[in-house]
Amino acid sequence: MMRRTHPALxxxxxxxxxxxxxxxxxxxxxxxxxxxxxxxxxxxTTKWYGVLLAxxxxxxxxxxxxxxxxxxxxxxxxxxxLVGLGLWRYSxxxxxxxxxxxxxxxxxxxxxxxxxxxxxxxxxxxxxxLTGWTFENGFxxxxxxxxxxxxxxxxxxxxxxxxxxxxxxxxxxRDLGASSVQSFLxxxxxxxxPGVLAGALLAFTLSLDDFVxxxxxSGSGFRTLPVLIYTSVKKGVTPDINAxxxxxxxxxxxAIIAANAIMRPRPGRRGEA
Amino acid sequence: xxxxxxxxxxxxxxxxxxxxxxxVPVAIMFGYSLLTRTDLAQVGGPLTLExxxxxxxYDALFREWVPDNxxxxxxxxxxxxxxxxxxxxxxYPLAFYIAxxxxxxxxxxxxxxxxxxxxxxxxxxxxxxxxLRPFDLVPSLTATFLGMVYAFLPFFVLPxxxxxxxxxxxxxxxxxxLGASPIKAFMAAVFPQTLPGLIAGIxxxxxxxxxxxxxxxxxxxxxxxxxxxxxxxQFGQAGDWPYGSALSFLLMGAVLVGxxxxxxxxxxxxxEELI
Amino acid sequence: xxxxxxxxxxxxxRVLDDIDLxxxxxxxxxxxxPSGCGKTTLLRILAGFEQPDAGAVLIGGRDMTGVxxxxxxxxTVFQSYALFPHLSVYDNVAFGxxxxxxxGAALRDRVGRAMETVRIGDFGTRKPxxxxxxxxxxxxxxxxxxxxxxxxxxxxxxxxxDLKLRKELQxxxxxxxxxxxxxxxxxxxxxxxxxxxxxxxxxxxxxRVEQLGKAEDLYERPRTAFVANFLGQSxxxxxxxxxxxxxxxxxxxxxxxxxxxxxxxxxxxxxxMLSIRPEKLRMERDDETExxxxxxxxxxxxxxxAENQYLLEANGQRLVAxxxxxxxxxxxxxxxxxxxxxxxxxxxxxxxxxx
Numbered sequence: 001m002m003r004r005t006h007p008a009l010x011x012x013x014x015x016x017x018x019x020x021x022x023x024x025x026x027x028x029x030x031x032x033x034x035x036x037x038x039x040x041x042x043x044x045t046t047k048w049y050g051v052l053l054a055x056x057x058x059x060x061x062x063x064x065x066x067x068x069x070x071x072x073x074x075x076x077x078x079x080x081x082l083v084g085l086g087l088w089r090y091s092x093x094x095x096x097x098x099x100x101x102x103x104x105x106x107x108x109x110x111x112x113x114x115x116x117x118x119x120x121x122x123x124x125x126x127x128x129x130l131t132g133w134t135f136e137n138g139f140x141x142x143x144x145x146x147x148x149x150x151x152x153x154x155x156x157x158x159x160x161x162x163x164x165x166x167x168x169x170x171x172x173x174r175d176l177g178a179s180s181v182q183s184f185l186x187x188x189x190x191x192x193x194p195g196v197l198a199g200a201l202l203a204f205t206l207s208l209d210d211f212v213x214x215x216x217x218s219g220s221g222f223r224t225l226p227v228l229i230y231t232s233v234k235k236g237v238t239p240d241i242n243a244x245x246x247x248x249x250x251x252x253x254x255a256i257i258a259a260n261a262i263m264r265p266r267p268g269r270r271g272e273a
Numbered sequence: 274x275x276x277x278x279x280x281x282x283x284x285x286x287x288x289x290x291x292x293x294x295x296x297v298p299v300a301i302m303f304g305y306s307l308l309t310r311t312d313l314a315q316v317g318g319p320l321t322l323e324x325x326x327x328x329x330x331y332d333a334l335f336r337e338w339v340p341d342n343x344x345x346x347x348x349x350x351x352x353x354x355x356x357x358x359x360x361x362x363x364x365y366p367l368a369f370y371i372a373x374x375x376x377x378x379x380x381x382x383x384x385x386x387x388x389x390x391x392x393x394x395x396x397x398x399x400x401x402x403x404x405l406r407p408f409d410l411v412p413s414l415t416a417t418f419l420g421m422v423y424a425f426l427p428f429f430v431l432p433x434x435x436x437x438x439x440x441x442x443x444x445x446x447x448x449x450x451l452g453a454s455p456i457k458a459f460m461a462a463v464f465p466q467t468l469p470g471l472i473a474g475i476x477x478x479x480x481x482x483x484x485x486x487x488x489x490x491x492x493x494x495x496x497x498x499x500x501x502x503x504x505x506x507q508f509g510q511a512g513d514w515p516y517g518s519a520l521s522f523l524l525m526g527a528v529l530v531g532x533x534x535x536x537x538x539x540x541x542x543x544x545e546e547l548i
Numbered sequence: 549x550x551x552x553x554x555x556x557x558x559x560x561x562r563v564l565d566d567i568d569l570x571x572x573x574x575x576x577x578x579x580x581x582p583s584g585c586g587k588t589t590l591l592r593i594l595a596g597f598e599q600p601d602a603g604a605v606l607i608g609g610r611d612m613t614g615v616x617x618x619x620x621x622x623x624t625v626f627q628s629y630a631l632f633p634h635l636s637v638y639d640n641v642a643f644g645x646x647x648x649x650x651x652g653a654a655l656r657d658r659v660g661r662a663m664e665t666v667r668i669g670d671f672g673t674r675k676p677x678x679x680x681x682x683x684x685x686x687x688x689x690x691x692x693x694x695x696x697x698x699x700x701x702x703x704x705x706x707x708x709x710d711l712k713l714r715k716e717l718q719x720x721x722x723x724x725x726x727x728x729x730x731x732x733x734x735x736x737x738x739x740x741x742x743x744x745x746x747x748x749x750x751x752x753x754x755x756r757v758e759q760l761g762k763a764e765d766l767y768e769r770p771r772t773a774f775v776a777n778f779l780g781q782s783x784x785x786x787x788x789x790x791x792x793x794x795x796x797x798x799x800x801x802x803x804x805x806x807x808x809x810x811x812x813x814x815x816x817x818x819x820x821m822l823s824i825r826p827e828k829l830r831m832e833r834d835d836e837t838e839x840x841x842x843x844x845x846x847x848x849x850x851x852x853x854a855e856n857q858y859l860l861e862a863n864g865q866r867l868v869a870x871x872x873x874x875x876x877x878x879x880x881x882x883x884x885x886x887x888x889x890x891x892x893x894x895x896x897x898x899x900x901x902x903x
Contacts, residue, residue, distance in 0.1 A: 005369075005374075009366055009369065009370050013370035016364070019363070019423070019426075020385075020426065021389070022404065023397060023400030023401055023404060023423065024392065024397070026403050027399075027403060030403050079287040079290055080287060082282070082283045082285075083286075083288070086279075086280075086283030086284035087284070096536070098284065098288070099536075100532070100533075101288065101291055102291075104529070104532070105291070105295055107477070107480065107532055108525050109480065109481055109484025109525070109528065110484070111504050111505065112484065112522075113295070115508050115518070115521050116298035116301065116521070117294065119301050119514060119518070120294070120298035144294060147294070151291060155287060165633070166628045166630050168627075168630040169632060169633075171595075171617070171630065172624070172630035172631075172632070173632075173643070174597070174616070174618050175595060175618070175624045175692075176623065176691065176695065177644050177647035178618055178643075179616075180616075182647070186643075190634045191633065205391055209391070209393040209394065209395075211393070211487065212394075212486075216508065226393060226396075229396065230395055230487075233399050233402070233491060234491075237406070241399075245399065248396060249396060252388075252391055253388055255391075256387060256391045257384070257388075260384055260387075
């Protein structure tokens with residue numbers, strides 16, 4: 001039932017798409033520009049990637065970023081999958097407040113999340129100091145903060161993956177002699193797996209890309225790539241940052257396309273019932 | 274039936290995590306907003322509404338209304354509002370375009386829309402420096418608008434799209450059949466059907482635009498400082514946590530009220546579709 | 549032997565109220581009732597998905613109350629079939645046996661036999677998504693019976709199928725039950741389905757068992773107005789007991805005195821409700837003065853093929869009579885507005901419990 005779209009509408013749509021991709025394209029082009037100051041094209045080069053990889057601080061930030069992303073994704077995937085499963089399985093009167101709670105980390109400005117965690121950590125530190133313990137803001141504080149905004153994405157992806165399935169599947173497994181753990185492992189997890197993987201990929205990307213929350217929770221000694229980019233940008237544009245940004249964009253694009261591909265074959269929804 | 278045991282086996286850990294790392298910090302933030310700054314990044318008693326007063330322009334030190342803060346607030350609303358308007362102009366037709374493509378092409382176009390949405394916000398904003406610098410537009414208000422629209426456009430298009438996709442086009446034919454001109458028929462038959470998505474899109478654009486500090490920080494400079502920048506400053510150089518808390522709480526309050534209103538009109542499904 | 553006795557209350561409403569059922573080994577037992585009558589809840593309690601608030605479930609004499617579903621000698625055929633979409637038909641059927649640790653030749657043999665029994669032997673490698681509704685139904689059945697449960701629970705398993713297939717499967721199901729000799733507990737809201745298949749039926753309404761008995765007993769001698777109208781149709785006539793004798797009772801109604809073979813134990817003067825099936829009413833042109841006759845006028849006629857349904861008015865009351873459309877009676881069809889005599893055979897006039 002396809003309707004013809006007005007040529008003006010098509011033209012407008014492609015203009016908007018152009019607008020969306022122009023900066024990314026420019027970024028990529030400039031990362032190969034053999035000019036220290038950008039602006040003008042001075043020939044093709046890959047040297048900025050070399051410069052980038054030679055930078056000690058970049059390598060350290062990369063390690064930090066990956067460590068945070070991997071561990072936070074691991075935790076949030078487990079927690080988020082369980083939440084998604086619960087959302088699918090139980091229709092409780094807490095459903096609306098629960099959804100509200102899950103949507104909140106997604107919609108509140110990340111500045112708010114960042115500063116509230118900053119104060120939370122400082123208060124916890126104050127409390128711990130009374131007992132003689134202490135900690136620095138760094139890997140752990142950033143990682144926990146990331147888990148907080150990742151959970152919702154994983155939970156909602158898993159829930160939407162399971163949404164097409166009959167809730168009595170689990171009862172059927174129990175009825176056929178599976179314990180609740182067995183029915184989770186043999187029936188529910190295989191069905192939810194694409195959702196779990198897609199959710200994990202989204203969570204990983206989010207962690208990789210996060211700047212604001214990391215900025216407020218990382219303290220001075222711990223930098224991730226986005227924080228490093230921010231600091232550099234504040235100092236002035238350098239071509240190696242273009243190269244770094246290009247790499248990050250690339251990783252994200254691959255992750256998103258993968259997540260999309262995993263989720264695409266939707267479950268065969270109910271029978272004809 | 275959800276018993277306590279089942280709750281802790283599924284929803285429990287995640288909900289607990291959000292309680293500790295989301296609700297408690299926000300509660301602490303509210304508590305801090307009632308204290309006073311004793312030193313850089315230090316707070317102390319007694320309980321006072323000074324910070325909240327300052328949020329709304331009353332300076333306790335000078336005992337007078339200082340319009341500076343209100344000006345930042347007003348400017349934030351204006352800039353966020355105008356950016357949202359630009360998003361509507363660009364995104365509303367785009368949502369129609371995508372919704373009316375064949376299925377395969379549709380999912381490709383949606384993916385194309387989502388990719389920039391997921392790429393690093395900072396990088397997306399930064400890329401505009403590369404484009405606008407040759408025109409001597411960094412920092413400027415124009416750059417801020419461009420950056421804002423660019424950053425938030427996908428937030429706007431996605432909910433509008435999901436509304437447009439559900440539009441019952443027969444109503445358009447019915448309206449035309451009853452003698453309405455194409456434009457009148459569109460306004461009467463189609464536009465109201467897209468309203469839930471439009472409202473969600475506006476909320477999802479306006480709110481983060483109000484809260485961001487990165488865009489104006491990188492592209493705008495001091496003259497375009499928004500609430501977000503004000504908050505960032507309180508937790509950075511100014512070191513005034515109570516004032517920053519109050520500002521930040523106001524920001525979050527606006528978001529949650531908007532979200533709540535939306536949830537009330539769109540219900541459970543609408544809330545889930547928001548993402 | 550299977551027995552369940554329970555008395556449960558839900559959070560706000562009582563879903564099941566004082567249920568005391570004794571289901572016999574090897575019988576086809578149906579729980580029949582309108583939606584919301586508690587029949588599915590009762591089934592889920594038998595399966596172990598829900599727990600009674602009070603009372604006990606005994607299966608084969610063993611107390612199963614509180615035993616989780618995976619440890620009960622019971623299997624369920626779900627209304628939605630609940631086939632595992634990620635497993636093939638074979639793996640679906642083998643699920644329960646594998647869970648019990650059965651493997652190798654024994655597994656192949658039993659799964660194969662179960663699949664043959666329900667005639668899905670060729671579908672082993674298919675995924676449930678690629679099956680028709682009827683085939684899915686059979687897979688669900690095979691998946692349950694392969695475990696040789698003491699009791700097979702069936703939760704409206706035919707409700708998603710079209711009429712023709714449903715009729716076919718009704719016959720197959722009752723044959724299957726006879727061959728296997730397994731106890732079937734069948735939940736349905738379709739009275740005809742229950743009548744066709746069951747050895748005994750419990751008619752449920754608002755969480756209670758209204759009447760329990762064989763199909764014939766329920767139909768011929770309904771005890772309550774609910775049963776009288778849920779299973780088929782009934783004419784209800786209120787009245788007062790006038791006379792009681794060992795052979796029955798005489799009841800004074802709006803239509804005069806009516807004799808029935810029931811109610812010998814009632815006391816004179818009691819208000820009662822009489823019930824008679826529309827097809828038991830005999831329509832005649834002339835009074836034959838043998839008593840139990842009511843003068844009526846034909847209000848409307850509905851032609852349904854096999855029979856004519858007459859809507860009649862008698863002494864301000866509306867009555868319904870079905871007359872078989874036989875060749876012999878063809879010229880005896882009655883007309884609109886025609887005055888007729890209705891004969892109410894005393895053996896067909898049932899006295900309902902007050903309700």
